[in-house]
Amino acid sequence: MSPVIVCLVKEVKILNSPSLNSLMKLETAExxxxxxxVANPYDNFKPVSTWQAFxxxxxxxxxxxxxxxxxxxxxxRPRxxxxxxFSQPVTHPEQNGNSNSKLIYPPHLNSEIVVFKHxxxxxxxxxxxxxVKISYVLNGxxxxxxxxxxxxxExxxxxxxxPNLKQAFFCNADDDIVVNIIMRRSSFEDAFSPLLMEQNDISNFFLRMLYRREFSQLVLVHCDNDKEIEHIIFGLYMESQASMHGSQIILNSYVLLLFGQIIRNHADDATILEGNIDEQPVSNIIQYIRVNRKDVNLESLAQHFNLSEGYISRFIKRETGYSFSQLLRDIKMREAAKLLISTKMSIEEIIDKVGYTDVSHFYKNFKKIFGVTPAEYRQKGVGH
Known part of the structure; x- marks a missing residue:
């Protein structure tokens, strides 16, 4: 474990030991x-999507x-x-007249990660x-x-x-504390790309989540008696509430630490709920394309998975919404973006590493996806 991560864990242990008491306090709405x-318990009510139905x-x-x-x-709201x-509120057509209702949470906008109680x-x-939402049962x-x-x-x-999965949580006691950690889908892919390179069920889940057009699976992990995860959750909550300078870096670090702890100690305790097993898991295909992005083409991909080119082309389009060439381009561009921020490699070296031979084509595609040139992207990333 790196010194920075050790310091984070120690800081959480020191600062947040009494935090459960503050979380126990009932909000006005609660x-x-x-x-x-108490007057009329509704434990056995059917889940509904509107206040009128309830x-x-x-x-x-x-x-x-x-x-x-x-x-x-x-x-x-239903959505x-x-x-x-994560930004200043705007009205969406789907809100159906609810645009005036005010969110109780979160306390701070303009953040990529927000943490609050259910x-x-x-x-x-x-x-x-x-x-994307991560919900953790902290107590009760x-x-x-x-x-x-x-x-x-428990x-x-x-x-x-x-995203886009209909679900609901219900807590019916004062000591039931569920902490929600929410983050943009795009931020998840950009900030936590190291997770996507791992070879385990949880990383494969994230790959499917990011690249499948329709995705109806979620992950349930039993982390009972893991005090390190409990401390990390406390740290995320307290840092999100503070919203101090540098909070985004610290929040990203906590989330990476959280997933690292889950993958290391609880991969066998993870269950995929409500999912269907694909004939050929799309995450395997995406991983293969990522690893072999410099040389892969549709023919070699089909040969590796012992499938026809027509079938694997249709499968990728159906499962991700991308054609093979679009998916390959997207993977290359996001790898290049990561290298621009995380390394001191020259842009020419990065272009070669991600598998581009046409420099002008790379620049054109990069600006099309990210809206800026590679140099501007690097400068912006370093500045933040």
Whole structure:
């Protein structure tokens, strides 16, 4: 473990030992939701996507009278967008009149990673996300709802939720603490590319998540009794709340450390939920293209996987939305972008390393994808 990472872990242990008490404090919305829940528990309600649908269920099953609010007590929507969490809010057509509702979380915008508590006693509200979410049961337990199934999660369980997957969490006790870590899909690929080069089920999951057009799998990892992961989660939460200078670098480091710890110690404890096994896992194909990007072509790719060129071409298009040439170009460009930031190699050396022979074509494609020249991209990355 590097000295920087060791220092991060030590800092978390020192600074965050009393943090659970602060997380236990009920938010205003939680207090009001708790009143509804105590009067008429809704553990067995069907998951819904709107406040009105919940209100209809609640009133139909209400046995004890209670004042029921006309409007939700927090942000309840069938879909949440990146712009609501990571930049100044904009209105999306899908919001259907909810653009005036104010997000309780996060406390800070203009960040690539945001960490916050899941509201306790929040009704079972199904929703989709435009971004990646990691949910960790820090204390107590919770229920997780996915495709008509209910999963009971215990302390130490961690769920990695990809974009566009309908799901819901439910916590029904004061000591149930679930911490959500959310990040842009694009930021995930840029900041955590080392994860994608690993050969394990979790890394393959991320590859499929990033490159498949339709993706309906998520990862459940049992990390019980892993104090290092608990400390990392505390560190992420506290750093996200502080929003100090350099926070983004520290948050990225914590997330890399989190995934490193999971891959090292809990790869065998990971379960893929609600997924279908492909005839040929697309992650294997993507990994092969990445490793052999300088020389690979459709013919050699098909030969390696013992498939016809027509079949593997259609398979890549169906699973990723990219043609083979588009996928190869994207992989080369993102590898070049990573090298521009993480090495002192000259641009000419990088062009050769990623497998381009036509320099002008490389510059044209790079600017098309990233909006700037390679030199500008490097300068911007170093500046941040």
């Amino acid at each position: 207090i009001e939701y708790k009143k509804l829940y 209100a209809d269920q609640y009133r139909a099953k209400m046995k004890n009278p209670v004042k029921f609010p006309d409007q939700p007590l927090s942000d309840i 949440f967008f990146e712009s609501e969490f 509201l306790r006693y929040l009704p079972i509200m199904e929703h989709t996300l435009e971004f 337990h919770c229920k997780f709802f996915l495709n008509g199934k209910t999963y009971d999660l 302390q130490g369980d961690l769920v990695i939720v990809p």
